[in-house]
Amino acid sequence: MADAFVNKVAESGLISLDLEEYYPKQPVKLFDLKEYLFMGLILKEKDFRAALQTTDWEQYRDANVAITCSADAIIPMWAYMLVASYLQPVAAGVVFGDEKKLIDTILLKNLEALKGEEYTDKRVVVKGCGEVSIPESAYVEITNKLRPFAKSIMYGEPCSTVPIFKKR
Numbered sequence: 001m002a003d004a005f006v007n008k009v010a011e012s013g014l015i016s017l018d019l020e021e022y023y024p025k026q027p028v029k030l031f032d033l034k035e036y037l038f039m040g041l042i043l044k045e046k047d048f049r050a051a052l053q054t055t056d057w058e059q060y061r062d063a064n065v066a067i068t069c070s071a072d073a074i075i076p077m078w079a080y081m082l083v084a085s086y087l088q089p090v091a092a093g094v095v096f097g098d099e100k101k102l103i104d105t106i107l108l109k110n111l112e113a114l115k116g117e118e119y120t121d122k123r124v125v126v127k128g129c130g131e132v133s134i135p136e137s138a139y140v141e142i143t144n145k146l147r148p149f150a151k152s153i154m155y156g157e158p159c160s161t162v163p164i165f166k167k168r
Helices: 043-054 078-086 099-113 134-147
Strands: 014-017 028-032 064-068 094-095 122-129 152-157 161-165
Touching: 028 099, 043 078, 064 078, 064 099, 078 094, 094 099, 099 134, 122 134, 134 152, 134 161
Parallel strands: 014 122, 028 064, 064 094, 122 152
Antiparallel strands: 152 161
Protein backbone atom coordinates (compact mmCIF):
# COMPACT_ATOMS: atom_id res chain seq x y z
CA MET A 1 0.00 0.00 0.00
CA ALA A 2 2.71 2.45 -0.89
CA ASP A 3 0.21 4.62 -2.74
CA ALA A 4 -2.02 5.35 0.32
CA PHE A 5 -3.49 8.82 0.45
CA VAL A 6 -2.11 11.08 3.15
CA ASN A 7 -4.19 13.99 4.42
CA LYS A 8 -1.46 16.58 4.78
CA VAL A 9 -3.93 19.23 5.98
CA ALA A 10 -5.03 17.04 8.90
CA GLU A 11 -1.40 16.30 9.79
CA SER A 12 -0.33 19.96 9.59
CA GLY A 13 -1.61 20.91 13.04
CA LEU A 14 -3.61 23.82 11.63
CA ILE A 15 -6.60 25.01 13.64
CA SER A 16 -9.46 26.25 11.51
CA LEU A 17 -11.47 29.09 13.06
CA ASP A 18 -14.87 29.77 11.51
CA LEU A 19 -16.25 33.23 12.36
CA GLU A 20 -19.75 32.06 11.36
CA GLU A 21 -19.85 30.30 14.74
CA TYR A 22 -19.90 33.76 16.37
CA TYR A 23 -22.57 35.20 14.07
CA PRO A 24 -25.82 36.18 15.85
CA LYS A 25 -28.14 33.18 16.16
CA GLN A 26 -31.30 35.09 17.14
CA PRO A 27 -33.52 36.78 14.54
CA VAL A 28 -32.64 40.35 13.55
CA LYS A 29 -35.39 42.97 13.59
CA LEU A 30 -35.56 46.70 12.93
CA PHE A 31 -37.51 49.23 15.00
CA ASP A 32 -37.99 52.28 12.77
CA LEU A 33 -39.13 55.48 14.47
CA LYS A 34 -40.33 56.73 11.08
CA GLU A 35 -43.62 54.93 11.72
CA TYR A 36 -44.21 57.10 14.82
CA LEU A 37 -43.65 60.52 13.25
CA PHE A 38 -46.43 63.03 12.72
CA MET A 39 -46.60 63.81 8.98
CA GLY A 40 -43.38 61.83 8.61
CA LEU A 41 -41.39 64.74 10.08
CA ILE A 42 -42.15 65.48 13.72
CA LEU A 43 -42.07 63.40 16.86
CA LYS A 44 -44.82 64.48 19.23
CA GLU A 45 -43.95 63.29 22.72
CA LYS A 46 -47.48 62.63 23.98
CA ASP A 47 -48.53 60.74 20.83
CA PHE A 48 -45.23 58.85 20.72
CA ARG A 49 -45.53 57.68 24.31
CA ALA A 50 -49.14 56.59 23.73
CA ALA A 51 -48.17 54.67 20.60
CA LEU A 52 -45.32 52.89 22.39
CA GLN A 53 -47.69 51.80 25.14
CA THR A 54 -49.93 50.09 22.59
CA THR A 55 -47.09 48.49 20.63
CA ASP A 56 -46.94 44.68 20.70
CA TRP A 57 -43.45 44.27 22.16
CA GLU A 58 -43.73 40.46 22.07
CA GLN A 59 -42.91 40.58 18.36
CA TYR A 60 -39.35 41.43 19.46
CA ARG A 61 -39.08 38.57 21.99
CA ASP A 62 -35.58 37.00 21.90
CA ALA A 63 -34.64 38.95 18.75
CA ASN A 64 -31.72 41.29 18.23
CA VAL A 65 -33.22 44.70 17.50
CA ALA A 66 -31.73 47.74 15.78
CA ILE A 67 -33.37 51.06 16.60
CA THR A 68 -33.24 53.56 13.74
CA CYS A 69 -35.12 56.32 11.99
CA SER A 70 -35.16 56.04 8.21
CA ALA A 71 -36.89 59.43 7.80
CA ASP A 72 -34.93 62.64 7.46
CA ALA A 73 -36.16 64.02 10.78
CA ILE A 74 -34.63 65.38 13.96
CA ILE A 75 -35.25 62.83 16.69
CA PRO A 76 -34.57 63.76 20.32
CA MET A 77 -32.15 61.45 22.14
CA TRP A 78 -34.72 60.53 24.77
CA ALA A 79 -36.89 58.92 22.05
CA TYR A 80 -34.23 56.28 21.35
CA MET A 81 -33.80 55.76 25.08
CA LEU A 82 -37.54 55.31 25.54
CA VAL A 83 -37.74 52.69 22.80
CA ALA A 84 -34.73 50.88 24.27
CA SER A 85 -36.42 50.83 27.68
CA TYR A 86 -39.39 48.99 26.16
CA LEU A 87 -37.23 46.59 24.14
CA GLN A 88 -34.66 45.71 26.79
CA PRO A 89 -36.88 43.31 28.80
CA VAL A 90 -37.94 41.27 25.74
CA ALA A 91 -35.14 41.50 23.15
CA ALA A 92 -31.93 39.46 23.16
CA GLY A 93 -29.98 42.60 22.24
CA VAL A 94 -30.70 46.22 21.38
CA VAL A 95 -28.44 48.64 19.49
CA PHE A 96 -28.78 51.95 17.70
CA GLY A 97 -28.27 51.72 13.95
CA ASP A 98 -29.27 49.65 10.98
CA GLU A 99 -29.25 45.88 10.52
CA LYS A 100 -25.58 45.92 9.45
CA LYS A 101 -24.56 47.81 12.59
CA LEU A 102 -26.58 45.42 14.74
CA ILE A 103 -24.95 42.32 13.26
CA ASP A 104 -21.52 43.94 13.54
CA THR A 105 -22.05 44.87 17.20
CA ILE A 106 -23.35 41.45 18.24
CA LEU A 107 -20.69 39.57 16.27
CA LEU A 108 -17.93 41.60 17.95
CA LYS A 109 -19.55 41.05 21.34
CA ASN A 110 -19.64 37.31 20.69
CA LEU A 111 -15.96 37.36 19.67
CA GLU A 112 -15.09 38.92 23.03
CA ALA A 113 -15.83 35.52 24.59
CA LEU A 114 -13.00 33.91 22.58
CA LYS A 115 -9.93 33.38 24.74
CA GLY A 116 -6.79 34.21 22.78
CA GLU A 117 -4.67 32.24 25.29
CA GLU A 118 -6.20 29.01 24.00
CA TYR A 119 -4.37 29.62 20.72
CA THR A 120 -0.91 30.07 22.27
CA ASP A 121 1.73 28.82 19.82
CA LYS A 122 -0.94 27.41 17.49
CA ARG A 123 -1.15 27.76 13.72
CA VAL A 124 -4.60 29.27 13.06
CA VAL A 125 -6.49 29.57 9.78
CA VAL A 126 -9.37 32.03 9.92
CA LYS A 127 -11.96 30.65 7.51
CA GLY A 128 -12.59 33.02 4.63
CA CYS A 129 -15.59 31.67 2.76
CA GLY A 130 -18.93 30.51 3.98
CA GLU A 131 -22.68 30.70 3.88
CA VAL A 132 -22.84 33.99 5.80
CA SER A 133 -21.19 37.30 4.92
CA ILE A 134 -18.91 38.21 7.81
CA PRO A 135 -18.13 41.94 8.23
CA GLU A 136 -14.56 43.16 7.92
CA SER A 137 -14.58 44.33 11.54
CA ALA A 138 -14.77 40.70 12.72
CA TYR A 139 -11.61 39.81 10.79
CA VAL A 140 -9.79 42.79 12.29
CA GLU A 141 -11.01 41.84 15.78
CA ILE A 142 -9.98 38.19 15.50
CA THR A 143 -6.52 39.25 14.28
CA ASN A 144 -6.15 41.59 17.27
CA LYS A 145 -7.30 38.82 19.60
CA LEU A 146 -5.03 36.08 18.22
CA ARG A 147 -1.84 37.96 17.33
CA PRO A 148 -0.37 38.14 20.87
CA PHE A 149 -0.73 34.36 21.26
CA ALA A 150 -0.78 32.45 17.96
CA LYS A 151 2.33 31.09 16.30
CA SER A 152 0.83 32.04 12.95
CA ILE A 153 -2.41 33.42 11.54
CA MET A 154 -3.61 32.67 8.06
CA TYR A 155 -6.73 33.52 6.08
CA GLY A 156 -8.64 31.17 3.80
CA GLU A 157 -8.99 27.39 3.86
CA PRO A 158 -6.40 24.94 5.23
CA CYS A 159 -5.65 23.78 1.66
CA SER A 160 -5.12 27.34 0.38
CA THR A 161 -4.14 30.08 2.81
CA VAL A 162 -2.93 33.66 2.75
CA PRO A 163 -0.33 34.33 5.47
CA ILE A 164 -1.26 37.17 7.81
CA PHE A 165 1.15 36.89 10.74
CA LYS A 166 4.03 34.65 11.78
CA LYS A 167 5.78 34.86 15.15
CA ARG A 168 9.54 35.21 14.75
